[in-house]
Amino acid sequence: MRISEKTLDLLLLLLLLVIVVGLPYGILSYDRYFWPQNTSAEAKVFTLTGHAQRGWILGEVQARDVVSLWQKNGHPIENPVIKVSRGELVVFKLRSSDVTHGFSLKDFEVYLTDGIEPGKTVLVSFRADKAGTFTFSCNAICGDNHQIMQGTLIVQA
Numbered sequence: 327m328r329i330s331e332k333t334l335d336l337l338l339l340l341l342l343l344v345i346v347v348g349l350p351y352g353i354l355s356y357d358r359y360f361w362p363q364n365t366s367a368e369a370k371v372f373t374l375t376g377h378a379q380r381g382w383i384l385g386e387v388q389a390r391d392v393v394s395l396w397q398k399n400g401h402p403i404e405n406p407v408i409k410v411s412r413g414e415l416v417v418f419k420l421r422s423s424d425v426t427h428g429f430s431l432k433d434f435e436v437y438l439t440d441g442i443e444p445g446k447t448v449l450v451s452f453r454a455d456k457a458g459t460f461t462f463s464c465n466a467i468c469g470d471n472h473q474i475m476q477g478t479l480i481v482q483a
């Protein structure tokens with residue numbers, strides 16, 4: 327049996343639809359697949375988004391939203407302060423809204439070597455086993471504000 331051109335067109339259209347619909351779904355399930363392995367129910371999870379001018383922003387922020395957020399908050403750089411209790415398992419979900427950033431929290435031996443590329447999520451976790459005030463920073467030179475791209479982790483006893 328000969329397949330008519332119209333049928334072939336329809337098949338190609340269907341194939342295209344499957345790809346267009348399936349791709350985002352595939353990416354989402356990929357994200358989900360990796361997520362549970364790296365966390366546990368008791369973990370304290372924080373999302374940090376890096377921005378070359380704005381520094382670390384608490385939460386997941388898209389590049390297009392950074393400027394309006396910045397204008398709303400006034401200050402160009404307002405470093406995030408994260409509070410946890412001693413003994414808690416802490417997970418940072420690290421994102422970038424623009425260029426490749428890095429992450430280091432020396433006091434807990436957290437040090438990224440591969441960087442945080444835009445569009446990807448890098449998970450780091452550690453046990454907050456000592457109380458105090460600690461500084462985390464960006465360890466990939468990302469622009470003029472790289473030196474002040476920092477945040478504070480407070481571990482309460």
Ligand SMILES: [Cu+2]
Binds near residue numbers: 376426464466467468
């Ligand atoms: Cu950076």
